[in-house]
Amino acid sequence: MAKIKVIHPITRLIIGGAQQNTMETCTCLNRNRFAAQIISGPQTGPEGEIISEVRKRGIPLTIIPELVREVHPVKDLIALQKLANFFKKEKPHIVHTHSSKAGILGRWAARMAGVPVIIHTVHGWGHHSYQKSFVRQLYVFLEKKAAPFTDMLIAVSNLTMQMGLKDRIGTEKKYTVIHSCINVDEFCAPSVDPASLKKELGIPLQRPVVGTVSRLSQQKNPVDFVRMAALVKQAVPECKFLFVGDGALRAQTEALIARLNLEQDMFILGLRTDIPELLSCMDVFTLTSLWEGLPRVIPQAMAAGVPVVANNVDGSAEVIQDGVNGFLIPPHNVSIMAERVIQLLNDSTLRKDMGLRGRQTALREFSLNDMIRKIEALYDDLLSGRGIEV
Numbered sequence: 001m002a003k004i005k006v007i008h009p010i011t012r013l014i015i016g017g018a019q020q021n022t023m024e025t026c027t028c029l030n031r032n033r034f035a036a037q038i039i040s041g042p043q044t045g046p047e048g049e050i051i052s053e054v055r056k057r058g059i060p061l062t063i064i065p066e067l068v069r070e071v072h073p074v075k076d077l078i079a080l081q082k083l084a085n086f087f088k089k090e091k092p093h094i095v096h097t098h099s100s101k102a103g104i105l106g107r108w109a110a111r112m113a114g115v116p117v118i119i120h121t122v123h124g125w126g127h128h129s130y131q132k133s134f135v136r137q138l139y140v141f142l143e144k145k146a147a148p149f150t151d152m153l154i155a156v157s158n159l160t161m162q163m164g165l166k167d168r169i170g171t172e173k174k175y176t177v178i179h180s181c182i183n184v185d186e187f188c189a190p191s192v193d194p195a196s197l198k199k200e201l202g203i204p205l206q207r208p209v210v211g212t213v214s215r216l217s218q219q220k221n222p223v224d225f226v227r228m229a230a231l232v233k234q235a236v237p238e239c240k241f242l243f244v245g246d247g248a249l250r251a252q253t254e255a256l257i258a259r260l261n262l263e264q265d266m267f268i269l270g271l272r273t274d275i276p277e278l279l280s281c282m283d284v285f286t287l288t289s290l291w292e293g294l295p296r297v298i299p300q301a302m303a304a305g306v307p308v309v310a311n312n313v314d315g316s317a318e319v320i321q322d323g324v325n326g327f328l329i330p331p332h333n334v335s336i337m338a339e340r341v342i343q344l345l346n347d348s349t350l351r352k353d354m355g356l357r358g359r360q361t362a363l364r365e366f367s368l369n370d371m372i373r374k375i376e377a378l379y380d381d382l383l384s385g386r387g388i389e390v
């Protein structure tokens with residue numbers, strides 16, 4: 001029996017939620033039934049890259065040099081034509097796009113090539129309230145134009161879907177919600193003992209640790225993490241802070257750390273692959289993002305049994321029940337975030353109970369196997385609706 005050919009265009013293969021989701025989907029789809037491949041632009045940057053990991057996993061990968069994140073009319077037109085030519089040559093049954101630029105160009109190219117089924121996963125809309133009005137309106141306009149010939153929009157959270165409907169991008173029947181899930185077992189049982197890793201990091205075993213896994217970017221808002229840490233430090237002087245990640249705002253963040261006299265207490269660890277182990281070293285996990293689709297790092301921290309304090313934005317509010325399996329904080333309200341972190345550090349019973357309830361949430365709602373089965377079922381349904389049996 002012929003396999004179902006699926007091509008996943010994505011703008012760039014940096015270390016990020018959308019990219020990890022795409023790689024895990026291509027890895028875990030039933031290889032007896034599906035032949036999946038990725039097509040991407042070449043850009044990476046200080047956020048790191050997973051191009052090498054995609055190739056290591058044996059996922060076919062094609063790089064289009066002109067597929068860049070920035071708006072560039074000439075390169076965009078070339079990328080559009082190259083994508084269409086690629087689809088005509090490969091004749092996929094499904095094109096399943098990810099991220100804003102590849103999502104727009106990939107869907108138009110798939111339509112030009114006559115691909116039977118076109119899907120787009122909304123990991124987070126390209127437009128948000130922090131953009132200039134004309135930029136936001138442009139992204140909304142482009143999404144509206146692509147929606148009519150998109151067979152299905154996969155939203156990673158219900159709030160993501162509601163945002164799209166509010167902006168009149170597609171109709172409700174065009175949407176389905178499939179959470180971006182994780183390998184829960186990997187985070188429940190890290191391979192390295194937390195005590196030995198804390199020793200390696202130079203943190204005494206009994207010192208409490210507050211951390212985050214994020215990017216040093218405007219969206220992730222690292223300066224609020226530093227400001228929160230300064231307030232926590234006043235109440236819990238022995239506390240240490242870990243920032244796992246990198247990005248364009250590193251110099252600005254390090255300058256603020258120095259200005260607030262946190263150089264001996266906060267460690268920016270840069271890009272790391274041992275995320276489950278680092279999470280296991282944390283007593284409290286925080287996330288100061290200003291907008292999100294559904295941040296995979298929250299269920300990752302929950303699976304590790306670490307209580308989460310996060311900004312109340314978009315998909316974060318769908319994972320966290322405030323006061324039950326974590327705390328939700330109004331964006332930029334650093335003082336309240338610090339209060340919640342201090343509360344958890346000072347109450348070991350609350351910390352343990354909230355961590356346990358978070359783990360139950362991760363196990364119940366964020367299993368990678370469940371996500372893959374839902375995606376496979378969606379592929380089958382859409383192909384069947386086109387009268388295609390493979």
